[in-house]
Protein backbone atom coordinates (compact mmCIF):
# COMPACT_ATOMS: atom_id res chain seq x y z
CA UNK A 1 0.00 0.00 0.00
CA UNK A 2 1.28 3.40 -0.95
CA UNK A 3 1.25 5.93 1.82
CA UNK A 4 0.18 9.47 1.00
CA UNK A 5 3.49 10.77 -0.15
CA UNK A 6 3.34 14.30 -1.43
CA UNK A 7 6.49 13.90 -3.46
CA UNK A 8 6.34 15.10 -7.04
CA UNK A 9 8.36 12.34 -8.60
CA UNK A 10 8.13 8.63 -7.93
CA UNK A 11 11.21 6.59 -8.68
CA UNK A 12 13.16 3.58 -7.55
CA UNK A 13 14.47 5.86 -4.82
CA UNK A 14 11.11 5.30 -3.09
CA UNK A 15 11.98 1.65 -2.55
CA UNK A 16 15.26 2.66 -0.94
CA UNK A 17 13.41 5.19 1.15
CA UNK A 18 10.99 2.62 2.56
CA UNK A 19 13.88 0.26 3.35
CA UNK A 20 15.49 3.19 5.07
CA UNK A 21 12.36 3.87 7.11
CA UNK A 22 12.22 0.20 8.18
CA UNK A 23 15.88 0.19 9.22
CA UNK A 24 15.47 3.43 11.13
CA UNK A 25 12.41 2.16 12.99
CA UNK A 26 14.29 -1.01 13.95
CA UNK A 27 17.12 1.10 15.19
CA UNK A 28 14.85 3.38 17.19
CA UNK A 29 13.64 0.38 19.17
CA UNK A 30 17.20 -0.82 19.69
CA UNK A 31 18.06 2.62 21.05
CA UNK A 32 15.28 2.10 23.59
CA UNK A 33 12.92 4.67 22.08
CA UNK A 34 9.34 3.60 21.53
CA UNK A 35 8.00 4.04 18.01
CA UNK A 36 5.41 6.67 18.94
CA UNK A 37 3.35 8.16 16.06
CA UNK A 38 5.36 11.37 16.36
CA UNK A 39 8.73 9.60 16.14
CA UNK A 40 7.50 7.52 13.22
CA UNK A 41 6.45 10.75 11.49
CA UNK A 42 9.90 12.24 12.09
CA UNK A 43 11.54 9.19 10.57
CA UNK A 44 9.21 8.97 7.58
CA UNK A 45 9.70 12.63 6.79
CA UNK A 46 13.44 12.51 7.28
CA UNK A 47 14.14 9.26 5.41
CA UNK A 48 12.56 10.72 2.26
CA UNK A 49 14.21 14.08 2.51
CA UNK A 50 17.14 14.71 0.15
CA UNK A 51 17.63 18.32 1.30
CA UNK A 52 19.87 17.64 4.32
CA UNK A 53 17.53 19.47 6.68
CA UNK A 54 18.42 20.93 10.05
CA UNK A 55 16.40 19.68 13.04
CA UNK A 56 14.64 23.05 13.03
CA UNK A 57 13.63 22.73 9.36
CA UNK A 58 12.20 19.26 9.94
CA UNK A 59 10.43 20.49 13.05
CA UNK A 60 8.82 23.37 11.13
CA UNK A 61 7.67 20.98 8.41
CA UNK A 62 6.26 18.43 10.86
CA UNK A 63 4.53 20.94 13.09
CA UNK A 64 1.96 21.65 10.37
CA UNK A 65 0.72 18.05 10.60
CA UNK A 66 1.55 17.47 14.25
CA UNK A 67 0.83 20.68 16.18
CA UNK A 68 1.75 18.95 19.47
CA UNK A 69 5.19 17.91 18.17
CA UNK A 70 8.06 19.20 20.28
CA UNK A 71 11.47 20.19 18.99
CA UNK A 72 13.01 17.75 21.48
CA UNK A 73 11.17 14.84 19.87
CA UNK A 74 12.57 15.77 16.47
CA UNK A 75 16.06 16.37 17.75
CA UNK A 76 16.26 13.26 19.94
CA UNK A 77 14.98 11.03 17.16
CA UNK A 78 17.58 12.37 14.72
CA UNK A 79 20.26 12.10 17.37
CA UNK A 80 19.40 8.44 18.05
CA UNK A 81 19.64 7.70 14.31
CA UNK A 82 22.97 9.52 14.04
CA UNK A 83 24.46 7.63 17.01
CA UNK A 84 23.41 4.36 15.40
CA UNK A 85 25.02 5.32 12.10
CA UNK A 86 21.71 5.50 10.21
CA UNK A 87 22.10 9.21 9.63
CA UNK A 88 25.09 11.43 9.41
CA UNK A 89 25.49 15.04 10.30
CA UNK A 90 26.87 17.69 8.04
CA UNK A 91 28.08 21.11 9.14
CA UNK A 92 28.07 23.77 6.47
CA UNK A 93 26.90 26.74 8.50
CA UNK A 94 25.90 27.18 12.09
CA UNK A 95 23.32 24.41 12.54
CA UNK A 96 24.03 20.72 11.97
CA UNK A 97 22.24 19.25 8.98
CA UNK A 98 21.09 15.67 9.06
CA UNK A 99 21.64 13.29 6.17
CA UNK A 100 19.67 10.04 5.75
CA UNK A 101 21.89 8.83 2.92
CA UNK A 102 24.46 6.48 4.46
CA UNK A 103 26.02 5.33 1.19
CA UNK A 104 29.40 6.93 0.42
CA UNK A 105 28.94 10.35 -1.12
CA UNK A 106 30.36 13.85 -1.34
CA UNK A 107 28.27 17.02 -1.43
CA UNK A 108 27.69 19.83 -3.89
CA UNK A 109 26.54 23.04 -2.22
CA UNK A 110 25.00 25.99 -4.06
CA UNK A 111 26.51 29.37 -3.12
CA UNK A 112 23.28 31.13 -4.03
CA UNK A 113 20.42 29.10 -2.50
CA UNK A 114 22.33 26.76 -0.19
CA UNK A 115 20.90 23.61 -1.83
CA UNK A 116 22.92 20.50 -0.91
CA UNK A 117 23.13 17.63 -3.39
CA UNK A 118 24.59 14.17 -2.92
CA UNK A 119 27.44 13.17 -5.24
CA UNK A 120 27.92 9.39 -5.05
CA UNK A 121 31.47 8.15 -4.74
CA UNK A 122 33.07 4.73 -4.61
CA UNK A 123 34.64 5.24 -1.24
CA UNK A 124 35.25 7.82 1.45
CA UNK A 125 38.65 6.32 2.19
CA UNK A 126 41.41 8.93 1.99
CA UNK A 127 43.48 8.86 -1.17
CA UNK A 128 47.23 8.26 -0.91
CA UNK A 129 47.69 11.90 -1.86
CA UNK A 130 45.47 13.04 0.99
CA UNK A 131 47.33 10.78 3.41
CA UNK A 132 50.65 12.28 2.32
CA UNK A 133 49.35 15.83 2.77
CA UNK A 134 47.94 14.95 6.18
CA UNK A 135 51.17 13.39 7.33
CA UNK A 136 53.08 16.60 6.67
CA UNK A 137 50.42 19.19 7.53
CA UNK A 138 48.83 17.45 10.51
CA UNK A 139 51.37 14.99 11.93
CA UNK A 140 49.76 12.26 13.99
CA UNK A 141 46.27 12.96 12.62
CA UNK A 142 44.30 9.74 12.25
CA UNK A 143 41.97 10.15 9.29
CA UNK A 144 38.55 8.48 9.32
CA UNK A 145 37.09 9.65 6.01
CA UNK A 146 37.70 12.08 3.18
CA UNK A 147 34.61 14.18 2.52
CA UNK A 148 34.54 16.65 -0.31
CA UNK A 149 32.36 19.68 -0.72
CA UNK A 150 31.95 21.01 -4.24
CA UNK A 151 30.92 24.67 -4.14
CA UNK A 152 29.26 26.52 -6.98
CA UNK A 153 25.88 27.38 -8.50
CA UNK A 154 23.12 24.75 -8.81
CA UNK A 155 21.24 24.17 -12.07
CA UNK A 156 18.13 26.00 -10.93
CA UNK A 157 20.05 29.04 -9.79
CA UNK A 158 22.14 28.96 -12.96
CA UNK A 159 18.95 29.02 -15.04
CA UNK A 160 17.54 31.91 -12.98
CA UNK A 161 20.75 33.87 -13.34
CA UNK A 162 20.95 33.38 -17.12
CA UNK A 163 17.24 34.23 -17.49
CA UNK A 164 17.90 37.44 -15.55
CA UNK A 165 20.82 38.23 -17.78
CA UNK A 166 18.73 37.69 -20.89
CA UNK A 167 16.13 40.12 -19.53
CA UNK A 168 18.80 42.71 -19.00
CA UNK A 169 20.27 42.42 -22.48
Ligand SMILES: [Zn+2]
Nearest residue numbers: 110113154157
Ligand atom coordinates in the same frame (compact mmCIF):
# COMPACT_ATOMS: atom_id res chain seq x y z
ZN1 LIG B 1 20.98 27.16 -6.05
Ligand SMILES: [Zn+2]
Nearest residue numbers: 099101105118
Ligand atom coordinates in the same frame (compact mmCIF):
# COMPACT_ATOMS: atom_id res chain seq x y z
ZN1 LIG C 1 24.31 13.81 1.70
